[in-house]
Amino acid sequence: MTTAADGPSWSDIATWYDGLLRAGSGPHETATACLLGLISQPTGAEVLDLACGQGLATRALAGAGARRVVGVDASAAMIELARTHDSPPGLSYVQDDAQRLARFDDAGFDGVTCQLGLMDIPDLDATLASVHRVLRPGGWFAIVIGHPCFLAPGALTAMVAGRPAVTVTGYFDERFWRSTNPNGVRRAGNHHRTVSTYLNALVRSGFRLEAVDEPIAGPLLARQQPLYREVPIFFGARVRRPEG
Numbered sequence: 001m002t003t004a005a006d007g008p009s010w011s012d013i014a015t016w017y018d019g020l021l022r023a024g025s026g027p028h029e030t031a032t033a034c035l036l037g038l039i040s041q042p043t044g045a046e047v048l049d050l051a052c053g054q055g056l057a058t059r060a061l062a063g064a065g066a067r068r069v070v071g072v073d074a075s076a077a078m079i080e081l082a083r084t085h086d087s088p089p090g091l092s093y094v095q096d097d098a099q100r101l102a103r104f105d106d107a108g109f110d111g112v113t114c115q116l117g118l119m120d121i122p123d124l125d126a127t128l129a130s131v132h133r134v135l136r137p138g139g140w141f142a143i144v145i146g147h148p149c150f151l152a153p154g155a156l157t158a159m160v161a162g163r164p165a166v167t168v169t170g171y172f173d174e175r176f177w178r179s180t181n182p183n184g185v186r187r188a189g190n191h192h193r194t195v196s197t198y199l200n201a202l203v204r205s206g207f208r209l210e211a212v213d214e215p216i217a218g219p220l221l222a223r224q225q226p227l228y229r230e231v232p233i234f235f236g237a238r239v240r241r242p243e244g
């Protein structure tokens, strides 16, 4: 069984990850477009960006008009790298564990985002409870995750009738896994969970589902990985903490 101990951590690959994004990453371009598309009104909002990494989505949220954006990540190395980027006013970074958000008060944010982070965090229920707690009643939570159907551990790519395709085995086998690709993001490991597990956990945590998205590849990703013109690379959703 693969465990978090037998491979690189996010801090170990933080410098590499920052270089990947600085060079222009098709998956990340598509993820951020999906995230911003799910948030109808970031203008003037106070937003917590969970598992912010080097701050790609954090900066995009500030650029889209959020009044205050706080990026939070468990990795000190990621937070350090995030602070090296030019940042618009109103943006700051805090090192903390998304499963507790111990450094944040209750009901302090209008919105919370998590771009490509939920599948990297071991305790999904604890994380969703923390998000619910730090959101104001009526606040929204927008997520983008690797699409569990197509980025599953047993996914294999192939050409079928001249088009890129993916076959999947073991979809129901929820577990921690690592990609064996030495240049892949998922060599840092992630938790495979089914789509139903994510949606049921959100509902169980008290959120109301408002919108979902399965984005087609943006221009850069379509060039880098044409497979994602055929199947979605990501699954996105916006949920809301009900008023009262």
Ligand SMILES: C[S@@+](CC[C@H](N)C(=O)[O-])C[C@H]1O[C@@H](n2cnc3c(N)ncnc32)[C@H](O)[C@@H]1O
Pocket (backbone or CB within 6 Å): 010, 011, 028, 031, 050, 051, 052, 053, 054, 055, 056, 057, 072, 073, 074, 075, 078, 096, 097, 098, 099, 114, 115, 116, 117, 120, 121, 122, 185
């Ligand atoms: C794939 S990166 C995504 C970073 C960023 N959101 C982006 O889109 O580039 C996943 C991030 O999750 C962070 N992470 C993993 N477990 C965490 C936890 N328990 N609390 C906060 N951040 C965590 C990692 O340190 C890493 O920066």
